[in-house]
Amino acid sequence: MDTLHPENDRLPSPPLISDRVLINGVITPLTLTADGELQWTESALRKSTTEKEILSFAVEGNKVKLKTLVERRGSICCGGSGGDYARKDFVFEPLYDESRKLWCDKLRQRLDSLVGRPKRLLVFVNPFGGKKTARKIFLEEVKPLFDDAHVQLDVQETKYQLHAKEMVRSIDLSKYDGIVCVSGDGVLVEVVNGLLERADWRTALKLPIGMVPAGSGNGMIKSLLDPVGLSCSAASATVSIIRGHRRSLDVATISQGTTKFFSVLMLAWGLVADIDIESEKFRWMGSARFDVYGLQRIICLRQYNGRILFVPAPGFESNGQPASYNVDKESSVSDKTLGYQGPDTNLEDLEWREIKGPFVSVWLHNVPWGAENTLAAPNAKFSDGFLDLIVMKDCPKLALLSLMTKLSDGTHVQSPYVSYLKVKAFVLEPGARIDEEDKEGIIDSDGEVLARGRRSYKCDEKALMSYGKLQITVDQDEMR
Ligand SMILES: Nc1ncnc2c1ncn2[C@@H]1O[C@H](COP(=O)(O)OP(=O)(O)OP(=O)(O)O)[C@@H](O)[C@H]1O
Known part of the structure; x- marks a missing residue:
């Protein structure tokens, strides 16, 4: 019968080698256990594991030098434990040549047994x-x-x-x-x-x-x-x-005709895309560029005409209105020898729904964080086979400013001005700005311009796609 041992009640692991060695000039008992724990006493019991803390070792004269990690527990980072690491050498000196050789054999054996470490x-x-x-x-x-x-x-x-x-x-x-x-x-x-x-x-x-x-x-x-x-x-x-x-990671395939782009992070159109791309000119500010330019964009808020279509994940079917979608046949025609072509989903058989514009922002996310201080999609999972969709239509500027501050903890998705749902497939039909119809927007995927419309962000570079209909599907667990 199997029994469970809580962590503290774990049976002690037998020693692989246990010996008296010199540590800082003092004779000290040192043990390497079968499960890779190095134990010694230096004013208090110390432990270091081959799995976590020990990176490598080398012999220097009579001494064995271990390259190890020590965890630093910060107090201010992100409300969490703020764990970080520093490098530290641990040196000991076996008393005899024979025992030094034995120590090296056992340490090498343990380190070689760790699977998954890259070479x-x-x-x-x-x-x-x-x-x-x-x-x-x-x-x-x-x-x-x-x-x-x-x-x-x-x-x-x-x-x-x-x-x-x-x-x-x-x-x-x-x-x-x-x-x-x-x-x-x-x-x-x-x-x-x-x-x-x-x-x-x-x-x-x-x-x-x-x-x-x-x-x-x-x-x-x-x-x-x-x-x-x-x-x-x-x-x-x-x-x-x-x-x-x-960790496994879903890959989203964005297609327009036969042109494809593979996204692992996000797709944005409207406010978020405008901030992300147009703030490039403030790149010297680091991540502060998003806050500074974001404020400017909210003060002069833009809204875009257009339509989105989506296949909701189970439980999200009440969002939007029923719609029919004519699948972009061209995008599924492909030469399989050329590379990955996206998921083999039959999009016509799915239950599509739609939301019509104008929109302030449309944001599709594959992972929770969009930036170090932006918890864009708090429920996003790395490999659930769905994308998180965050949609904002009309929103008063003051409410929008307060939403900006909530991005850091993900509570913006609870706002009545925000629709937050999971989708299996998505179509974006981007339009022009409602106030100036000769101006269109930017479609941003993973921080790069995927398409730019007429008179949007000034840049001569040609984008991969044109500012028109895009289809997005997601494959589960493609990357590691
Ligand atoms: N030597 C280079 N000169 C100009 N651009 C480069 C060079 N090397 C890479 N790039 C481009 O720089 C762009 C941005 O790079 P990267 O993603 O590393 O930084 P970032 O945009 O500051 O960060 P983030 O994407 O997290 O916002 C990428 O599109 C990349 O192709």
Whole structure:
């Protein structure tokens, strides 16, 4: 019969090796248990586990030096525990050559038995992202941890937009255990799109992608670290990668004709898109650019004509009005050898509903956090096969200002001015501004311009899609 042992009642694990060693010049008993715990007494009982705290070890003369992590518990971060990490060496000296050899064998055996720890990673560093500090973050906070953990790195600084995507689409991925983006969400999305455009996308998708926050938004890494009580820092993110922690992630396919874009974070049109993209000119402010430009946009509030159609998730069928949707046939015609083509859902068989404009904001989210201080979709799940839809039609400016302050804890979705639901498929038919019909908006996906309408955000760059109807479907658990 199986019995349950509460954590405190756990039976002590037998020792793999137990010995008297020198620690800080004092003879001290040191034990490595079968479940990987290193125990010694230095004024009080100390413990360090191979699974969590010990990254690697090396022999230096007669001494064994362990590279370890110590958890720092902050008090101010995000209302949570604010867990973060610092590096620390732990040195001990076995009394005999034989016992040093035995210690090394046992430590190596334990560290080698840890599954999921990466050995070789491809790292993209975007020197242009956020406050342009990614290079410094990488050299000072990320690389030392990977070095301590003996993870080999192939580092590539991104030199221009879409550089990461181009590389990922064509390089030999077989030599890597994962790809890491020291950047904002933009480079992550490039990597995802590059992988999905490969002919061998099914294999490519098995490669885990890690994030280290060095952008202005950092919504994905915040969504990963916050639920486990870790601060959104470079050290926490790097430690999670070293430990091999993984989560599955849904991928949304946005299509317009045969053009496709794969999104893992969000799609926005209206207020949120305007703030996200038009505030680029304040990039030097870091994440404060969203608040500063957001205020300006609310004071001069825009509303857009248009229509959205959606297939509600079970329980959300009362939103909107029944509607029929003629599926964009062109988007399903594809050459399967070219890469991932989106989910094989028969959209015509689904129960569609619609909401007609004007709209202040339409926001579709795959993960909870849109940025480090924006809990856009508090109920969003990484791999539930649904997208969270947040819609705002008319809203008084004062109420809107108060909603902006509620974005940090996700309570904006409780406002009577906000509709918040889960959808399986979605169609956006964007229109012009109600006050100036010759001006249209911006469609933003994962922080990048997907489409820009007439006389919207001034920029000569051509967008991937035109400012017209878009279809969005979601596949469950595509990425890791
Ligand atoms: N050397 C470069 N010069 C100019 N742009 C670059 C360079 N390298 C990458 N980029 C582009 O910079 C854009 C933004 O990058 P990233 O996502 O890292 O930062 P961010 O936009 O500040 O953060 P977030 O996406 O979290 O808001 C991406 O579209 C990427 O393609």
